[in-house]
Amino acid sequence: MLPRTRLGWWLLALGALLLAAYPWLVPPFYVTLGAKALIWAMLAMSLQLLAGGVGLVSLGHAAFFGIAAYSVHLLTPEYESLSILVTLPVAILAAGVAALLIGALSLRTKGFFFLMVTLAFGQMVFFLFHDTACCGGADGVSVGRPALGALGVEWTLGRGDRSLVYYYVNLAIIIGLYLGLAFVLRSLFGRVLQGIRVNEHRMQALGFDVYRYKLAAFTLSGAIAGLAGHMWVMSDGRVNPELAGWHLSAEGLLMVLLGGLHALHGAIMGALALTGLNEVSQLITERQLLVQGLVVLLIVLLLPRGLAGLSLPGRRHKAEADDDD
Amino acid sequence: MTTEPILETFALTRHFGGLAAVDQVAIELRPGELHAVIGPNGAGKSTLINLLSGDLKPTAGRIRFAGREVAGLPAHRMAQLGIGRSYQKTNILRALSALENVRLAAQARHGQTRLLRIAGREASLVEHARRALARVGLAAEDKSAGSLSHGGQRQLEIAMTLATDPSVLLLDEPLAGMGPEETRHMVALLRQLAADHAVLLVEHDMDVVFAVADRLTVMVNGSVLASGTPEAIRGNAAVREAYLGEAVA
Amino acid sequence: MDFASLFTQVLNGVQLGLLLFLIASGLTLIFGIMNFINLAHGSLFMVGAYTAYVCTSAFGSLWFALPVAIAAGILLGALLERSLFRFFYTREHLYQVLLTYALVLLFEEARAFLVDNDFHAVPVPAVLDFSVPVTTQFSYSAYRLFVLALCLVLAGLFFLVIERTRFGAVVRAAAFDRDMVEALGLDVKRIFLAVFAIGTAMAVLAGALAAPLYSVYPGMGDSFLIVSFVVVVIGGVGSVAGAFWAALLIGLVDQLGKAYLSGVAGMLVYLMMAAVLLWRPTGLFGRAA
Numbered sequence: 001m002l003p004r005t006r007l008g009w010w011l012l013a014l015g016a017l018l019l020a021a022y023p024w025l026v027p028p029f030y031v032t033l034g035a036k037a038l039i040w041a042m043l044a045m046s047l048q049l050l051a052g053g054v055g056l057v058s059l060g061h062a063a064f065f066g067i068a069a070y071s072v073h074l075l076t077p078e079y080e081s082l083s084i085l086v087t088l089p090v091a092i093l094a095a096g097v098a099a100l101l102i103g104a105l106s107l108r109t110k111g112f113f114f115l116m117v118t119l120a121f122g123q124m125v126f127f128l129f130h131d132t133a134c135c136g137g138a139d140g141v142s143v144g145r146p147a148l149g150a151l152g153v154e155w156t157l158g159r160g161d162r163s164l165v166y167y168y169v170n171l172a173i174i175i176g177l178y179l180g181l182a183f184v185l186r187s188l189f190g191r192v193l194q195g196i197r198v199n200e201h202r203m204q205a206l207g208f209d210v211y212r213y214k215l216a217a218f219t220l221s222g223a224i225a226g227l228a229g230h231m232w233v234m235s236d237g238r239v240n241p242e243l244a245g246w247h248l249s250a251e252g253l254l255m256v257l258l259g260g261l262h263a264l265h266g267a268i269m270g271a272l273a274l275t276g277l278n279e280v281s282q283l284i285t286e287r288q289l290l291v292q293g294l295v296v297l298l299i300v301l302l303l304p305r306g307l308a309g310l311s312l313p314g315r316r317h318k319a320e321a322d323d324d325d
Numbered sequence: 326m327t328t329e330p331i332l333e334t335f336a337l338t339r340h341f342g343g344l345a346a347v348d349q350v351a352i353e354l355r356p357g358e359l360h361a362v363i364g365p366n367g368a369g370k371s372t373l374i375n376l377l378s379g380d381l382k383p384t385a386g387r388i389r390f391a392g393r394e395v396a397g398l399p400a401h402r403m404a405q406l407g408i409g410r411s412y413q414k415t416n417i418l419r420a421l422s423a424l425e426n427v428r429l430a431a432q433a434r435h436g437q438t439r440l441l442r443i444a445g446r447e448a449s450l451v452e453h454a455r456r457a458l459a460r461v462g463l464a465a466e467d468k469s470a471g472s473l474s475h476g477g478q479r480q481l482e483i484a485m486t487l488a489t490d491p492s493v494l495l496l497d498e499p500l501a502g503m504g505p506e507e508t509r510h511m512v513a514l515l516r517q518l519a520a521d522h523a524v525l526l527v528e529h530d531m532d533v534v535f536a537v538a539d540r541l542t543v544m545v546n547g548s549v550l551a552s553g554t555p556e557a558i559r560g561n562a563a564v565r566e567a568y569l570g571e572a573v574a
Numbered sequence: 575m576d577f578a579s580l581f582t583q584v585l586n587g588v589q590l591g592l593l594l595f596l597i598a599s600g601l602t603l604i605f606g607i608m609n610f611i612n613l614a615h616g617s618l619f620m621v622g623a624y625t626a627y628v629c630t631s632a633f634g635s636l637w638f639a640l641p642v643a644i645a646a647g648i649l650l651g652a653l654l655e656r657s658l659f660r661f662f663y664t665r666e667h668l669y670q671v672l673l674t675y676a677l678v679l680l681f682e683e684a685r686a687f688l689v690d691n692d693f694h695a696v697p698v699p700a701v702l703d704f705s706v707p708v709t710t711q712f713s714y715s716a717y718r719l720f721v722l723a724l725c726l727v728l729a730g731l732f733f734l735v736i737e738r739t740r741f742g743a744v745v746r747a748a749a750f751d752r753d754m755v756e757a758l759g760l761d762v763k764r765i766f767l768a769v770f771a772i773g774t775a776m777a778v779l780a781g782a783l784a785a786p787l788y789s790v791y792p793g794m795g796d797s798f799l800i801v802s803f804v805v806v807v808i809g810g811v812g813s814v815a816g817a818f819w820a821a822l823l824i825g826l827v828d829q830l831g832k833a834y835l836s837g838v839a840g841m842l843v844y845l846m847m848a849a850v851l852l853w854r855p856t857g858l859f860g861r862a863a
């Protein structure tokens with residue numbers, strides 16, 4: 001999941017540098033786009049941790065993204081804006097608790113069941129936002145963006161500066177997230193996750209309470225998806241039920257696949273690539289679903305290792321799927 | 326040596342549908358003793374091991390380990406308590422290196438409270454793993470487990486079980502598929518292991534069984550037919566009839 | 575509580591449940607035998623519904639749509655299985671999910687291209703456009719009764735095939751243990767093809783039958799897709815009987831929920847799934863883990 005050579009790490013650092021330079025190289029519209037792409041990268045990383053790290057494929061992860069976003073809406077009084085130091089912990093906590101609860105139930109199942117169950121729970125959250133009166137209903141609602149600052153000291157941003165600042169905040173978060181997850185993956189905990197991915201039954205027999213480890217990973221992953229959801233509200237200023245919908249979950253998985261299941265940075269690459277691809281396709285045709293469908297099809301058929309698998313030829317990354325009994 | 330049994334079962338039973346795969350089995354395991362369980366195919370030997378290791382829950386009966394009732398505890402709890410088991414069908418983490426396989430086993434026993442340490446820096450776990458590998462005689466620690474020879478994989482199986490520091494070893498046909506040279510190594514290892522563990526061995530190779538076992542239990546159709554020293558079993562008419570036939574005269 | 579309206583809702587629930595069974599039975603067999611997750615199953619339902627719409631607008635009759643739907647379902651199922659899905663049986667779930675997700679998108683686009691993006695009502699066939707008096711105060715839509723009856727017949731036929739024919743015995747065996755069936759020398763490829771074609775045809779037919787009841791609109795496949803997944807989860811993978819009872823249960827819970835507990839109606843089904851999973855992680859009729 002992590003670069004195995006120093007060259008690999010240097011390449012990553014180079015990538016980070018390029019991302020930092022990006023806003024100075026493109027027109028302002030693309031800076032906003034870039035900020036959003038980085039948010040998708042956060043969501044994709046949460047999925048990467050689960051799919052590539054533990055071997056769990058969750059089709060309902062957008063639920064945590066949506067819960068965090070809506071928690072900002074519920075917390076923020078109308079027409080006002082709260083400090084990010086308040087909204088961010090609440091959002092992450094809300095998403096994390098939801099992940100703990102949903103994970104506790106879902107992880108009692110395996111393989112197919114797990115996929116279907118996460119999908120269904122995701123839809124449950126979607127309907128919660130779509131049908132109930134609390135949260136703006138089917139069309140969604142505007143939310144006061146969390147402000148950068150605290151205790152009355154606020155950094156007020158003009159429209160123009162806003163996208164630039166958000167871009168760098170998101171970039172900082174992505175880098176921090178990568179380093180944090182790299183630490184987790186290299187830790188004793190991360191090794192257990194790896195073992196579970198390879199042969200869950202034997203890990204159980206060796207003395208690991210596999211359910212607990214999976215639940216911990218799932219909760220962490222949900223919290224990260226929540227982080228992404230919070231940042232989305234900050235960038236976009238709106239919440240709507242689709243933020244918890246399965247289409248978003250599926251796109252997140254697609255980014256992971258596009259970038260490569262077996263490399264942590266694959267999630268970032270996949271998110272950036274897919275966002276870019278969607279942009280480009282919009283310039284070509286209005287038939288968006290056709291393009292998206294074809295892109296997904298092509299990726300699944302032709303690029304099983306994803307982009308990260310292409311970049312370093314000759315490395316064998318064959319990690320085996322769990323046995324599903 | 327007559328000491329208290331460390332593992333014993335009382336009327337242990339497991340049903341599958343209407344069939345009793347293990348039927349009212351009473352068996353005792355003592356520290357320092359190698360207790361072999363033999364019997365024809367379908368006798369219930371594997372089911373017995375699965376019950377003792379926690380891979381299966383009993384339908385009825387009790388299992389007592391070191392003074393505790395443990396019947397029905399899940400496999401990971403049994404392992405944590407000190408019951409280690411190796412598998413007849415090699416059950417290793419193929420994509421990982423041999424060393425990592427055993428290091429994880431060591432971590433299961435010794436490393437579950439310090440989860441946020443960097444794995445590469447936990448030298449004690451690596452040392453522990455190396456010792457287990459040395460004990461079974463497997464040198465190729467960096468090779469991926471899936472690429473080891475069959476015999477090497479069987480050795481790895483045992484090393485993994487050893488690294489969890491069990492007091493009881495449940496070995497399910499460790500010699501399966503081994504050639505004569507590898508078998509000799511394994512027999513020597515089994516004798517060694519019996520010295521500081523309580524070993525329950527399920528095996529089909531009668532020569533090996535009679536060479537290493539301190540006690541034998543013969544199972545047929547899920548029940549215990551006879552139990553005793555190798556000499557007593559050899560001389561037991563019912564056993565001869567049911568199982569040994571002419572092969573061991 | 576008004577008896578007549580309660581009875582109506584119960585009948586609606588049973589009818590919805592039977593429709594769900596048509597969709598979910600194919601799904602559960604496909605999962606159970608081929609180990610394949612097909613997110614596009616909801617799109618097949620949509621194909622059936624739009625077929626009904628097109629046939630009624632072009633030819634004025636739903637009756638024409640039904641055999642067309644069945645034929646289209648068989649062909650589509652066979653085509654997808656042979657040309658695409660069978661290469662993915664051994665791939666990891668993630669690939670199957672994304673592959674079939676791509677198909678969902680493509681089906682939606684095809685719908686937008688061939689028909690349009692609007693909501694359309696589909697008329698009930700004239701001959702069934704009346705209400706059947708059930709009691710002195712209460713009558714029920716004849717078309718709904720027809721759908722109910724037809725679905726029961728189809729369910730019955732399906733059971734007969736599964737339980738009493740040799741083909742059905744092989745399918746049941748394969749759902750239980752595919753490797754064993756292969757080891758016995760039976761041609762699993764043809765079984766897979768048949769199961770896929772039949773499962774697809776049932777979903778498409780369900781869509782055609784449902785069109786006058788729910789109308790046609792973009793994304794209609796989605797909600798039926800996910801609910802049919804819940805049916806499979808609750809009923810147990812590979813179990814047709816499980817799918818039947820689970821479908822009825824869900825149809826009733828959903829319908830009664832929408833009628834009497836409108837606030838939480840959408841979530842009820844999922845709460846029920848959570849409850850079942852707490853009790854039995856492999857579903858009511860599923861194989862023990």
